[in-house]
Amino acid sequence: MLLVLPTDSRPVYLRIADALRTAIMQERLPATSRLPSSRQLATLLGVHKHTVMAAMDELVAEGWLEARQRSSYRVHRSPPKQVRAHRQLARLNAPNVNEFSWAQRQNVEIFSNADYFQFENQRITHRFTSDGPDLRLIPLDEFRDVLRRAGNSPAAEVFGYGGAQGVPTLLESIQTYLQRMRAIQGRHIIVTNGSTEAILMVALLLLGPGKRVVMDKLCFRPIHEIFSLTRTEICSVPMDADGTDPGALEAVLRHRGADLIYLTPLHHYPTTRTMPLERRALIYQIAAQYGVPILEDDYDHEFHYSGMPLAPMASDDPLGLVIYASTFSKSAFPGARIGFLAVPNALLLPLCKVRRCTTWQVNGLAQQAMAIWINEGGFERHIARVRCTYQRRLTHMLACIDALKASTLPELQLRVPDGGLAIWLDTKRDSQAVVDRAAARGVLAHSEHFCSLTPAVRGSHLRLAFASMAEDEISAGLALLGQAIADTPCV
Ligand SMILES: Cc1ncc(COP(=O)(O)O)c(C=O)c1O
Numbered sequence: 001m002l003l004v005l006p007t008d009s010r011p012v013y014l015r016i017a018d019a020l021r022t023a024i025m026q027e028r029l030p031a032t033s034r035l036p037s038s039r040q041l042a043t044l045l046g047v048h049k050h051t052v053m054a055a056m057d058e059l060v061a062e063g064w065l066e067a068r069q070r071s072s073y074r075v076h077r078s079p080p081k082q083v084r085a086h087r088q089l090a091r092l093n094a095p096n097v098n099e100f101s102w103a104q105r106q107n108v109e110i111f112s113n114a115d116y117f118q119f120e121n122q123r124i125t126h127r128f129t130s131d132g133p134d135l136r137l138i139p140l141d142e143f144r145d146v147l148r149r150a151g152n153s154p155a156a157e158v159f160g161y162g163g164a165q166g167v168p169t170l171l172e173s174i175q176t177y178l179q180r181m182r183a184i185q186g187r188h189i190i191v192t193n194g195s196t197e198a199i200l201m202v203a204l205l206l207l208g209p210g211k212r213v214v215m216d217k218l219c220f221r222p223i224h225e226i227f228s229l230t231r232t233e234i235c236s237v238p239m240d241a242d243g244t245d246p247g248a249l250e251a252v253l254r255h256r257g258a259d260l261i262y263l264t265p266l267h268h269y270p271t272t273r274t275m276p277l278e279r280r281a282l283i284y285q286i287a288a289q290y291g292v293p294i295l296e297d298d299y300d301h302e303f304h305y306s307g308m309p310l311a312p313m314a315s316d317d318p319l320g321l322v323i324y325a326s327t328f329s330k331s332a333f334p335g336a337r338i339g340f341l342a343v344p345n346a347l348l349l350p351l352c353k354v355r356r357c358t359t360w361q362v363n364g365l366a367q368q369a370m371a372i373w374i375n376e377g378g379f380e381r382h383i384a385r386v387r388c389t390y391q392r393r394l395t396h397m398l399a400c401i402d403a404l405k406a407s408t409l410p411e412l413q414l415r416v417p418d419g420g421l422a423i424w425l426d427t428k429r430d431s432q433a434v435v436d437r438a439a440a441r442g443v444l445a446h447s448e449h450f451c452s453l454t455p456a457v458r459g460s461h462l463r464l465a466f467a468s469m470a471e472d473e474i475s476a477g478l479a480l481l482g483q484a485i486a487d488t489p490c491v
Contacts, residue, residue: 001029001036003045012047016055024064024075035065035073107229115221115450125442126477128464131421132334135468137386142378143369150368158364164355165348166191166340167364170371174340177374182301183315184324187342190351191362195299195327195339200226201354202260202295202323202341207232211259214252214292216244218451218459220269223262223297232259236453243268243275246282253290261287264297266309267420270451270463274418280313287321294322302331302383303467304419305391320344328370330421330467331383338362338370386467390421396471397423397464400478408486421467429488431459438484443477460491 003019005012023029035041038056042049056073059065063080065073102108150158157167165171171189178184192198207213209231215224217236227234235258237248244263252258263283265275275283287294294313301309314324327339343351355361373379398416401423405412413426427434431447438445448459464481466474 001044005045013051013054013058016041016045016047016052017058020055020059021062021064024079029075031075031079032077033075035075037072106231110228111225119439119444122439123442124439124444126444126469126473126480128422128443128445128462128466128469128477128481130468131330131465133330133332133386133421133467134389134470135333137382137389138333139378139382143373146372146376146378147365147369150365150372153368158368160364162361162364162367164352164361165189166362167367167371169375170338170367173371173374174342178326178342182298182326183311184342185315187314187324187344188348190341190343190348190355191367192325192339192341192355193337193359193362194329194334195297195325196222196226197337197359198325198327198339198341199223199262199295199297201351201358202325203227203230203232204358205347205350205354206260206293212256213260213262214249214258215262215453216264216268217453217457218270218448219262219453220264220297221451224453227262234453239268239271239273241273242279243273244279244283246279246286249283250286253286253292257290258292261292261294262297263294263313264299265313266298266301266304267417269297269299270422270446270448271424271461272417272420272422272463273415273424274310277310280310284313284317284322288319292321296322296324298324298326300330300420301326303387303390303421305387305394306418309419314342320346323347332370332373332379336366336370338366390467393466393469393471393474394423397466397474397478400475401425404478404482404485409482411490412485422463422465425462425464426460427462427485427488428460428490429485430491431461433458434462434481434485434488437487438481441480441484443480443484445481 001023003016003023005015005019008015020029029035036044038049038052041052045052056065056067060067060073064076066076067073103112166189170191174189174191178189190198192201203226207227207230212233212235213227214235214237216239218239224234235252235256237252238245243265249261261283265280267274284294296313298312301312312324314322324342325339328336329339332338341351394417401412401414411428413428414423417423432449435445435447435450446463448461449457451463452459469477
C-alpha cells in the first residue's frame with residue numbers, strides 16, 4: 001500500500017490520517033478492505049505504533065474506518081455518505097468529463113496568453129524590460145532601521161485592521177510631498193498597493209460591462225488588462241508627436257461617449273513623450289465638454305532631467321474631473337507595494353469602500369516605515385542620488401545607440417526623452433521579430449507590438465528601460481541587442 005504523507009507542519013498522526021482518508025476517497029482502499037495492523041503500518045512509516053493508532057482513532061471517529069479489535073481496522077462498508085454521494089453525483093452529471101475545463105471561461109481564456117512570461121525558460125542576461133529602479137542603489141540598512149522603528153509604533157496603527165484610506169502619518173506625508181513637488185492640493189489621498197491597484201480600484205468603481213474607456217493606442221499592457229478584466233469596452237485613439245490626438249479623442253467622445261480617459265501625460269508609456277501644456281489644456285477642455293473624467297497615471301515624475309517636470313493635470317483641475325494616481329515603485333522600490341490616489345472629495349468614500357472589498361488596506365508596517373523615511377528626509381535624499389545616476393545611465397545609453405548608428409545601424413532613430421527610465425527606439429524593423437531574436441541572445445525588450453492595443457500592429461519600436469542596469473551592463477546588453485537588430489531584415 002502506497003501512502004504519501006503530506007509534508008506540512010501538522011502532527012504526524014494527523015498527516016497519516018490525511019493520507020489514509022485520501023486513499024479511501026480515491027478508492028485505492030475499497031470499502032470493507034482490511035488495513036495492515038498498526039504495528040505493520042508503524043514499521044512501514046517509521047513511526048511509533050501509538051502514532052498510527054491515534055490516526056486510526058481519528059478516522060474511526062470520522063466514520064471512515066471500523067475498529068475490529070484493538071489494533072485491527074477495516075474501511076467502513078459505507079464511508080461518510082455525503083462524500084460518496086457527492087463523488088457519484090458528480091460522475092452521473094458529467095459522465096464524459098475527466099477534468100473540469102477552465103480554458104473557455106471568459107477571463108481565463110484572455111489571461112492564458114503567456115506574453116509576459118514567454119521568455120521565462122530562456123537564459124536572460126540583460127533585461128531592458130525592467131522598468132523599475134536599480135535595487136542595488138536602495139539604502140537597505142537605512143530602510144531596515146526605519147522598518148524596525150515602524151514596528152515600535154502603537155500596535156493599533158500598524159498591526160491592526162487599519163483604515164482603508166491609509167495610515168494617517170503616511171497620508172499626511174504624501175499630501176505635503178504632492179503639494180510641494182506636484183502642486184496638487186485640496187485632494188484626498190488613498191494609499192494603495194502600487195498604482196496598479198489604484199487603477200484597478202478606479203476601474204472597479206467607474207467601469208464595467210456597457211462602459212467605455214478611452215486610451216492611447218500604445219499603452220502599458222497591465223493597465224489595458226485591468227480594463228479588460230472589468231469587461232469594459234476599450235477604445236484606442238491615435239497619437240501624434242505631442243501625444244493623444246485631440247481631434248480623434250473629440251470624435252470618440254462626440255459619437256460614442258466614454259466613461260473614463262486614461263493618460264500618462266508626463267512620460268507617456270511606452271513612447272516616453274511629454275505632452276506639452278497646450279495639448280493637456282486642450283484634452284482637459286474636451287473631457288470637460290463631454291463630462292468624462294480623466295485618470296492621470298503620473299508613475300515616474302521624480303525622474304525628469306530637462307528642468308522641472310511639467311505640473312500634472314490634477315494640479316490645474318477647476319472642475320475636479322481628474323483622478324491622480326502615482327507610486328513609490330520607481331522612486332523607492334516596487335516591493336514596498338505603495339502607490340496612491342489623490343482624488344476629489346466625492347470619490348473618497350466610494351473608493352475607500354472599493355478598497356474594503358479588495359485588499360482592505362496596504363500593509364500597515366510598510367506604510368508607517370515609508371512615512372518615517374519620507375518625514376526624516378531619507379526618501380528625497382535617495383531620489384536626488386539615484387536621479388543623477390539614472391541621468392548618467394541615460395546619457396550612456398544614448399552614446400551606445402550613437403555608436404551603433406555610426407558602425408552598423410545608421411537607420412536607428414530615437415527622440416531623447418525629457419525624463420523617465422526608458423527610451424523608445426525606432427529599429428525600422430518588425431519590433432516583435434527583433435525582440436524574439438534578442439531573447440535568443442539573452443536580452444529582453446518590450447516591442448511596440450507588445451504595447452499596442454491593436455494586435456495587427458507590429459510596429460518598429462522597442463521600449464528599452466535602462467535604470468536598473470549599470471553602464472557596463474547597458475553597453476553589453478546593447479551590443480547583443482544591436483546584433484539582433486542587424487540580423488532582422490528592415491521593413
Ligand atoms: C505606466 C505605468 N503605470 C503603472 C505602473 C504600476 O506600477 P506599480 O503598481 O508598481 O505602482 C507602471 C509600472 O511599471 C507603469 O509603467
